[in-house]
Amino acid sequence: MAASHKGAISFGLVHIPIALYTATQDNDIHFNQLCKEDLSRVRYKKTCAGCGKEITNKDIVKGFEYDKDKYVIVTDDDFEKIKTEKDRSIQILHFTDLSSIRPIYYDKTYHAVPETGGDKAFELLRQAMKQENKIAVAKTVMGQKETLLAVIPTDDGILIETLFYADEIKELPKEYSHPAVSEAELAMAKTLINSMNQEFQPELYKDEYQERLKALIEQKIAGKEIVSAKQEEQGNVIDLMEALKASIEQAGSNKPKRGGRSKKVKGAS
CATH class of the missing domain: 2.40.290.10 (Ku70; Chain: A; Domain 2)
Structure with a gap:
């Protein structure tokens, strides 16, 4: 390297x-852009605005526009x-x-x-x-x-x-209202956080969407029909305390029994 x-x-x-x-x-899957009519690759060419000719990188220099259409050329040697x-x-x-x-x-x-x-x-x-x-x-x-x-x-x-x-960091685009939370809600949220606490082990996580994308491509190549992924039902949160209690119970049921192996987090290999 x-x-x-x-x-x-x-x-x-x-x-x-x-x-x-x-x-x-970068381990993401990348796609080429193709013409919809004949599936030919879409190419991007660098052309000179003056003469209209296609140019390569060796024909390009760096210029700073100090006035309308007036440039000063700065070379790599100048930078050094x-x-x-x-x-x-x-x-x-x-x-x-x-x-x-x-x-x-x-x-x-x-x-x-x-x-x-x-x-x-x-x-x-x-x-x-x-x-x-x-x-x-x-x-x-x-x-x-x-x-x-x-x-x-x-x-x-x-x-x-x-x-x-x-000066490169943007301001928060929108302030939220910071509503008051009760001590009981805060205590319940802390309990939930601690019930889900575990050491960060990066090898346990993987990009599940990329794996599904690879499977989709393989199915497309094989001419198979693409089946929609099963959607998980999301319940509406009506009562915050009830949602916290249910989450704590769920986290407790997912904990491994004493002496057993630790359960891997979702997305573990």
Whole structure:
């Protein structure tokens, strides 16, 4: 796997050469767009608005429109010339608690892997942050953008999370009324939450819809009739307390008996 970014984690006078590798992948089924008449592939061509000719990526340059139809061209060399040494490194700004960063700020995850000569300093940083229960807030330039980062130690490595800036976060589109809840309702809701509490085990979850989609495609290829999925009946919630009580009873009946194997959550393999 090719590295997405190379640089060094830098804090104080310590520099740790690392490479970043994407930590997630897209497993969704993707479809091609076809012409309805003859099922030919729909193609998208890049054409020049001036001469009308089709162009390829090698014919394209980056231009900033500073006035109507007036552009200044910026090349890859130009982008590199304005980068400082700090821009080329992952500069740790400070350390903080993981809980201090709201989930809405997280964007994309990378595995950080030490390059030759950086193993010991990398492991020292990982262990120190892990034992102090701290993460680092850092920044670097990736591509043509200065990116805010969270450096997060794990049991076996370090994750780098790209973060949104505050001005990139949208306001809540609509406020809700925050109606009052009674102590009895709150206690019942807490009981339900605790009755459904269990450790997060990511290997137990799977994308059930994608599996049904794969089955649909296989049935289509085999020329079989597509049968609609069985719909679960949803009861109308009339009384909140009654719904909570029924949910607690249902959660209790789903718990494994003592000495038995734990029941997997819905969607477990």
